[in-house]
Amino acid sequence: MSSTETNQNLPPVTDILxxxxxxxxxxxxxxxxxxxxxxxxxxxxxxxxxQASPDDIKKLAEVLELNEVVVANDLGGFxxxxxxxxxxxxxxxxxxxxxxxxxxxxxYKAVLNEKFGDGIMSAIAFSTKVEKETDxxxxxxxxxxxxxxxxxxxxxxxxxxxxxx
Numbered sequence: 001m002s003s004t005e006t007n008q009n010l011p012p013v014t015d016i017l018x019x020x021x022x023x024x025x026x027x028x029x030x031x032x033x034x035x036x037x038x039x040x041x042x043x044x045x046x047x048x049x050x051q052a053s054p055d056d057i058k059k060l061a062e063v064l065e066l067n068e069v070v071v072a073n074d075l076g077g078f079x080x081x082x083x084x085x086x087x088x089x090x091x092x093x094x095x096x097x098x099x100x101x102x103x104x105x106x107x108y109k110a111v112l113n114e115k116f117g118d119g120i121m122s123a124i125a126f127s128t129k130v131e132k133e134t135d136x137x138x139x140x141x142x143x144x145x146x147x148x149x150x151x152x153x154x155x156x157x158x159x160x161x162x163x164x165x
Contacts, residue, residue: 011075013071014046017046018046021064024065034059035063038127040128045060045075048079048080051078051079060075112150116152120151121148122149128147130143131143
């Protein structure tokens with residue numbers, strides 16, 4: 001999904017970002033290199049699901065040859081996360097990710113509780129990446145890493161600073 005025509009909950013600038021990205025033949029990986037950000041973080045900015053810093057906005061506008069004010073108007077504020085998808089999701093790949101949580105969510109919770117104690121994994125102090133792995137038979141596998149700070153008690157950590165060590 002790369003069009004606001006298919007999802008009215010996306011920022012209006014999303015269409016323009018994708019058009020310019022395509023016209024310039026850029027991947028999210030390349031944009032990430034140019035912005036100094038991870039490719040998934042850049043894609044999340046395109047969809048309005050991550051906050052773009054002033055530097056991100058400036059670099060995106062420059063690389064994609066867009067008006068910085070237009071980009072800043074849509075991406076410069078706080079993201080309205082979680083509104084872009086119907087639940088359950090209908091897009092097949094996104095549904096499979098949803099299905100993974102349906103099938104393994106309680107198991108993840110149990111194992112995390114055993115390893116860390118009762119708590120939650122942050123989606124704010126969080127990073128993720130997507131990698132491609134090829135096995136001995138030449139079969140390609142998608143590897144998605146989710147890395148979130150484990151919070152035992154919200155009083156114990158300043159989420160913006162991370163854990164104190």
